[in-house]
Amino acid sequence: MAHATGMKYLKQDALPHMWCAGCGNGVVLGALARAFEELDLAPEDIVAVTGIGCWGKADDYLAVNALHTTHGRALAYATGVKASNPKLRVVALMGDGDGATIGGNHLIHSARRNMPLTAIIVNNYNYGMTGGQFSATTPANAFTSTSVGSNPERAFDICELARAAGANYVARETSAAGMKLKNRIKEALEAPGFSLVEAISPCTTQFGPKNNMRRPVDMFEWLKAKGLPASKYDKMVHPEQEGFFKTGVLVNRDAPDFITRYEAMRSRMQAGGRE
Amino acid sequence: MKKNQRLIQGNEAIAFGAFYAGARFYAGYPITPSSEIAEICSRELPGLGGFYMQMEDELASMGAIIGASLAGSKSFTATSGPGFSLMQENLGVAIIGEVPIVVIDVQRSGPSTGLATKPAQSDFMQIRWGRHGDQAIIALAPATVRECFEFTVLAFNLAEKYRTPVVLAPDEIIGHMRENMEIPEPGELPVVERTEPQGEPADYRPFCFKEGCVHPLANYGSERIYHVTSSMNGEDGFSNNSPENAARRVAQLHTKLDAGREDIVMTESFDVEGCETLIVASGAPVRAARSAAKDARAKGLKVGVLQLKTVWPFPELEIAAAAKNARRIIVPEMNYSGQLAGEVRKLVNDKNMVRQVNSYNGQIIFPAQIAQAIQ
Structure with missing residues (x-):
């Protein structure tokens, strides 16, 4: 089989995209489109729900149904789309500010509800579009345009958050590993219940230059050095893990999703009982 | 029963x-x-x-x-x-x-x-x-x-x-x-269903910016793939930042409701014909207003009530018509500032002819309060 290009799922007349040179968003978009193709999904059955931010512009380049919403609320909209028509394949595309900071509450509750949809959070450690301010995933002590004296806040681990809240499938890859990313997205799309893929991605215009990574390639090297598979990461003792992050599939379970649970409740009600 | x-x-x-x-x-x-x-x-x-x-x-x-x-x-x-x-x-x-x-x-x-x-x-x-x-x-x-x-x-x-x-x-x-x-039987009240868009699915555009136009909406999952965005968009649903497009897009959001005004704006008149005092009310105060107006008419005063069933778009024409012979317009409402009264005041030359009756303490408006304003 020829390699999937994903072109059928891209709005080709909108390309080239608007993202900066070296930005990882294009790699994530390519991985998403290739995952759609390898799963042979019909474009009319896909709804891409986006928030606001650099990665939130992804719907501009997708030839599938799309709903570009407000900052942080993509998962709430996606929840309504999915419950209204459970046959649809719903993906929520959000950044770290969007999906894990202003929209953190919806992330927690989508995972808790185990809503059968896929969240793809591109984490570039800052608010790139508005000039590189710190977000809830900016590492402690990192420099951004609103932490010029270094970030006094601590960062969220998005994947640990999703695991604790009850997501069925959680994975993390970097945009330096497009093929792995595509495979994780494919698995997420096929997973029952709430699935989340965190794509760590370089912000080569804002975050990198402020943190001693002047060139895009410096950031890619940094991603490759810091992202470790479980086989390596888990062997490190806690203090040594500082500054590194685990990649690969982090959670994979098959607890019943929201729609399944709702239908079971509906059947119980129709049978006339609470049991 | x-x-x-x-x-x-x-x-x-x-x-x-x-x-x-x-x-x-x-x-x-x-x-x-x-x-x-x-x-x-x-x-x-x-x-x-x-x-x-x-x-x-x-x-x-x-x-x-x-x-x-x-x-x-x-x-x-x-x-x-x-x-x-x-x-x-x-x-x-x-x-x-x-x-x-x-x-x-x-x-x-x-x-x-x-x-x-x-x-x-x-x-x-x-x-x-x-x-x-x-x-x-x-x-x-x-x-x-x-x-x-x-x-x-x-x-x-x-x-x-x-x-x-x-x-x-x-x-x-x-x-x-x-x-x-x-409770109405099925079929007793009209129910509007979404109309399936016509034409080639590939040609479907989710929006139409002609003045007053309302384009049929396809559902996600149908053969018509489409985009909806919170950003300024073209008729194809994709981002569009041109000034010409933005002007048409914003105007159509207003003109589609202007075009449907007769369909949308609903009022009900109670004895407004030739009334000298018109009470304009919406919601619960309509009930107090009708009671107060009935008592006033029993005393020979020409008092009518116009109920605003639609609040927005504001029923300007209906109020103007009902107030044709009125010397006074009373607007009872449960707020301090007179949110409806302010809109009514915009319609008349003599701002003093609009008299407010306001309740803002969590209490209902009583007919007696309106009766006082009628005196």
């Missing part, structure tokens, strides 16, 4: 009106004095094949009903002032995206948490102007339990017909009041 005769609450009538209109998706967050609507939805929607979703907050509730509507379900939420405040940003998405949804705002007393269980009519301006960006919206306000039912059906019809959010804004009195009403 007739078979379908029931003693029900305004909030119950709203829920049953929604089901009658075909609503099958509810997402909300409980809040007094609207919670009965959520409870009834949670009980009834599973059996109707629909979904009740209790969201984590009102921002999510509004997002969910917009998503659900685009995926093909008639969708709604119910809330009160504090929750309605939280819905504003996402409500703007339904306006620019031209997404049919219904929002029930059972108005309670503010500011802020205020008197949580007491009635008010202090959200009229928030309904009209509560969101950033210039836009138009439809709002209806019932004064009886039967109107709660009928206006809810109508709200869904207008939402579908004009592809717009419609706000139904009863005050707490109407929401919690019980009255006898005959």
Whole structure:
């Protein structure tokens, strides 16, 4: 089989995209489109729900149904789309500010509800579009345009958050590993219940230059050095893990999703009982 | 007693009106004095094949009903002032995206948490102007339990017909009041269904910016693939930043409601013919106004009542016609500043002819207060 290009799922007349040179968003978009193709999904059955931010512009380049919403609320909209028509394949595309900071509450509750949809959070450690301010995933002590004296806040681990809240499938890859990313997205799309893929991605215009990574390639090297598979990461003792992050599939379970649970409740009600 | 005769609450009538209109998706967050609507939805929607979703907050509730509507379900939420405040940003998405949804705002007393269980009519301006960006919206306000039912059906019809959010804004009195009403049989009230777009699926455009135009909405999952965005967009649903496009896009959001004005704006007149004193009211104060007007007429005074069933777009022409011979217009409403009175004042040259009767302590407006203004 020829390699999937994903072109059928891209709005080709909108390309080239608007993202900066070296930005990882294009790699994530390519991985998403290739995952759609390898799963042979019909474009009319896909709804891409986006928030606001650099990665939130992804719907501009997708030839599938799309709903570009407000900052942080993509998962709430996606929840309504999915419950209204459970046959649809719903993906929520959000950044770290969007999906894990202003929209953190919806992330927690989508995972808790185990809503059968896929969240793809591109984490570039800052608010790139508005000039590189710190977000809830900016590492402690990192420099951004609103932490010029270094970030006094601590960062969220998005994947640990999703695991604790009850997501069925959680994975993390970097945009330096497009093929792995595509495979994780494919698995997420096929997973029952709430699935989340965190794509760590370089912000080569804002975050990198402020943190001693002047060139895009410096950031890619940094991603490759810091992202470790479980086989390596888990062997490190806690203090040594500082500054590194685990990649690969982090959670994979098959607890019943929201729609399944709702239908079971509906059947119980129709049978006339609470049991 | 007739078979379908029931003693029900305004909030119950709203829920049953929604089901009658075909609503099958509810997402909300409980809040007094609207919670009965959520409870009834949670009980009834599973059996109707629909979904009740209790969201984590009102921002999510509004997002969910917009998503659900685009995926093909008639969708709604119910809330009160504090929750309605939280819905504003996402409500703007339904306006620019031209997404049919219904929002029930059972108005309670503010500011802020205020008197949580007491009635008010202090959200009229928030309904009209509560969101950033210039836009138009439809709002209806019932004064009886039967109107709660009928206006809810109508709200869904207008939402579908004009592809717009419609706000139904009863005050707490109407929401919690019980009255006898005959539940309409299926087919008795018209119900507007979404019309399938015509033409080649590949040529489908979700929007049309011609003046007054309302384009048929496809559902996600149909053969027509389309985009909806909160950003300034072209007729194809994709981002478009050109000044020419923005002007057409914004204007059409207003002109489509202007074009449907006769269909949307509803008032009811009670003895307004030749009246010298006109009472303009909406919601619960209509009841006090009619009572006060009846007493005044018994004394030989020419007093009429104009009920505003539609609050937005504001019934300017209807008020002007009813007030043709009036020397005085009385506007009773449950807020301090006179949100409706201010709109009425815009219509007359002599601003002093508009007299306000306001209640802002969580209490109903009594006929005696209006009678005093008539003297």
